[in-house]
Amino acid sequence: MRKIATGIAGFDEASGGGFPAGRTSLVEGGTGCGKTVFMLQSLLKGPRARGEVCVFVAFEETPAQIQDNAQSFSWDPAALDPEGLIFIDAQPDLDLIRSGEFDIAGLLAILEHKAVRRGASIVVFDALDRLLQLAGDPRVCIREISRLQHWLRKHELTALISSKCGDAGDPVTSGLGTEQLQFMLDCVVTLDHRVCDGVSHRSLRIRKYRGSGFEENLIPFIIDRDGLEVASVVRAERDDETAASERISSGVPDLDTMLQGGFFRTSSVLLTGAPGTAKTTLCGAFANAACERGEKTVFISYDSQCEEIVRNLESVGIRLQPHIDSGVLAMVSMRAMQGSAESQLIAIRRLVEEHQARVLVADPLSALSKVGNTSLAPSVAERLIDWAKSRDITVMCTSLLEDSDDMAEATPLKISTIADSWLHLTYVVSAGERNRGLSIIKSRGTAHSNQVRELRLSAEGVALEEVYSAAGEVLMGTLRWERERKEAMAARESELHAERDRLRLIGEAAELEAQMAVMESRLAAKRQELESVRDNVAASAEEEQRRQRDTRDLRLNVKGSGGDKSHG
Numbered sequence: 001m002r003k004i005a006t007g008i009a010g011f012d013e014a015s016g017g018g019f020p021a022g023r024t025s026l027v028e029g030g031t032g033c034g035k036t037v038f039m040l041q042s043l044l045k046g047p048r049a050r051g052e053v054c055v056f057v058a059f060e061e062t063p064a065q066i067q068d069n070a071q072s073f074s075w076d077p078a079a080l081d082p083e084g085l086i087f088i089d090a091q092p093d094l095d096l097i098r099s100g101e102f103d104i105a106g107l108l109a110i111l112e113h114k115a116v117r118r119g120a121s122i123v124v125f126d127a128l129d130r131l132l133q134l135a136g137d138p139r140v141c142i143r144e145i146s147r148l149q150h151w152l153r154k155h156e157l158t159a160l161i162s163s164k165c166g167d168a169g170d171p172v173t174s175g176l177g178t179e180q181l182q183f184m185l186d187c188v189v190t191l192d193h194r195v196c197d198g199v200s201h202r203s204l205r206i207r208k209y210r211g212s213g214f215e216e217n218l219i220p221f222i223i224d225r226d227g228l229e230v231a232s233v234v235r236a237e238r239d240d241e242t243a244a245s246e247r248i249s250s251g252v253p254d255l256d257t258m259l260q261g262g263f264f265r266t267s268s269v270l271l272t273g274a275p276g277t278a279k280t281t282l283c284g285a286f287a288n289a290a291c292e293r294g295e296k297t298v299f300i301s302y303d304s305q306c307e308e309i310v311r312n313l314e315s316v317g318i319r320l321q322p323h324i325d326s327g328v329l330a331m332v333s334m335r336a337m338q339g340s341a342e343s344q345l346i347a348i349r350r351l352v353e354e355h356q357a358r359v360l361v362a363d364p365l366s367a368l369s370k371v372g373n374t375s376l377a378p379s380v381a382e383r384l385i386d387w388a389k390s391r392d393i394t395v396m397c398t399s400l401l402e403d404s405d406d407m408a409e410a411t412p413l414k415i416s417t418i419a420d421s422w423l424h425l426t427y428v429v430s431a432g433e434r435n436r437g438l439s440i441i442k443s444r445g446t447a448h449s450n451q452v453r454e455l456r457l458s459a460e461g462v463a464l465e466e467v468y469s470a471a472g473e474v475l476m477g478t479l480r481w482e483r484e485r486k487e488a489m490a491a492r493e494s495e496l497h498a499e500r501d502r503l504r505l506i507g508e509a510a511e512l513e514a515q516m517a518v519m520e521s522r523l524a525a526k527r528q529e530l531e532s533v534r535d536n537v538a539a540s541a542e543e544e545q546r547r548q549r550d551t552r553d554l555r556l557n558v559k560g561s562g563g564d565k566s567h568g
Contacts (some may be wrong), residue, residue: 004158006046007046008041016213018046020209020210026160026162029192030165030191034221043124045227047121048079048084052121053083053118054121054124055085057125063089067080088110124160128162186211191203192204192218202220202223204219205217220340246264246265248290249289251282251286251289252463254453254463258448258453259443259449260447263443266393270421271423271424272401272422273424277427278425278455279400281462282423283299283363286396287320287359288313288323295358296329296355297329298351298352299320299331299363301333303363305333309331316458316462317461340376342376344380345384348362352393358392362397363397363398364397364399366399399415420444421440436455453466
């Protein structure tokens with residue numbers, strides 16, 4: 001089936017390419033649903049943008065009013081050129097008096113002259129139900145609808161018809177035959193606009209599309225300065241599906257260590273925790289690290305004004321103002337109650353695209369789930385993460401938990417399962433004080449610490465203390481300080497005892513050395529005395545030997561002399 005693209009991306013995705021070409025489609029809805037805007041934008045962004053001639057038949061507003069309204073949007077004024085977009089004022093005359101049988105032959109004759117002869121390809125009938133009300137008879141109404149369809153097919157024209165309907169999708173003019181439009185036409189799109197808990201919600205649903213598949217569920221949309229924007233129903237695919245392996249810093253060196261190098265680029269990071277657990281501080285550190293790398297960053301706050309965040313973060317050594325001044329960082333304060341969650345999503349996407357950001361911080365994204373947006377917020381958050389991944393954008397978002405110990409898988413936004421990294425911040429209450437703790441619940445594709453680390457905030461910055469345990473219990477805050485101080489004092493006392501023992505032993509050793517010196521001196525004297533004794537003994541022995549030798553010699557001489565005398 002050939003289709004006419006409307007240029008409204010979300011609708012073209014949902015319908016598989018736009019409205020059916022050469023057939024008639026119905027756009028129905030209640031007051032203020034955006035029927036006229038939808039059809040006019042479908043012309044200007046679709047056929048008119050491709051240079052085709054279009055016809056707009058108005059039954060409720062004057063062409064001048066419709067053109068003036070179109071000027072309030074950021075559409076190309078050239079698309080409203082009367083040579084390419086032909087307006088026909090078909091409002092019934094208030095003084096009209098019915099005479100004879102009702103038919104639309106006159107209208108078709110005008111279209112034959114102004115549309116067919118000028119080569120128009122598509123005709124819009126805005127509020128056709130107002131004209132059909134003049135029939136007064138359901139059978140006549142059905143007949144004229146069939147006449148219109150036959151004429152359109154004959155001239156191979158594509159047609160869009162708008163009609164009013166109630167909240168349940170029933171025609172406001174039920175009983176006059178206009179309800180047959182839903183059955184007789186080939187494509188039926190119902191627009192809805194309602195207020196839920198004070199928040200405006202717009203949605204559309206393709207109820208019928210002959211010969212084509214389509215998205216059957218409700219699809220949110222908004223109307224803003226760019227006109228009607230329909231939420232995407234198809235996950236945007238990246239041209240390059242290769243997963244990034246580059247690591248980027250969290251802005252906290254200790255946390256990078258716990259993550260084995262930081263987060264993966266283009267990943268999604270979820271921070272959960274109760275109020276006051278330093279979620280915004282970690283977001284500020286992450287944004288600051290990205291800006292220092294020269295990467296354009298968008299920081300969206302739902303809780304505080306940007307000036308307050310900048311001021312508060314300076315108290316922990318995080319200075320964002322220079323990055324704002326340089327244009328690298330764009331900070332925007334948004335309130336979730338300013339519109340529906342869908343309008344918030346579109347605003348975020350527009351901010352990121354205009355800033356050409358590579359990093360997005362949303363704090364807290366769970367604000368989207370406030371009253372009036374509870375059912376829609378999870379879908380919006382999921383589509384935001386998918387869209388960011390398709391644009392190679394790294395996302396850090398926070399989700400508020402009322403109870404810091406609530407570790408259920410389903411966070412308020414129900415995105416804990418699709419986030420690539422999940423960090424949980426909590427309080428540890430002991431000894432009458434409250435300390436902050438951080439743990440990594442998951443970090444896909446990387447080894448990570450399983451410890452609960454104490455998160456410390458000071459003027460020097462953000463730090464994660466090493467795990468300190470005693471008797472199997474992790475200590476934080478004052479208890480840790482007191483235990484460390486006690487152990488430090490015990491270590492000092494041990495050092496003093498050791499020093500005293502060292503000095504005592506040195507003294508004793510010196511005393512022993514002195515005693516040993518005296519003994520060695522006495523030993524030397526004794527040895528010298530012993531040597532003298534030995535020398536004296538040797539001298540005496542030698543003298544005795546000499547005396548005995550002399551005596552012997554003397555005796556021998558005396559004896560020899562006496563023998564000579566007696567013999568003679």
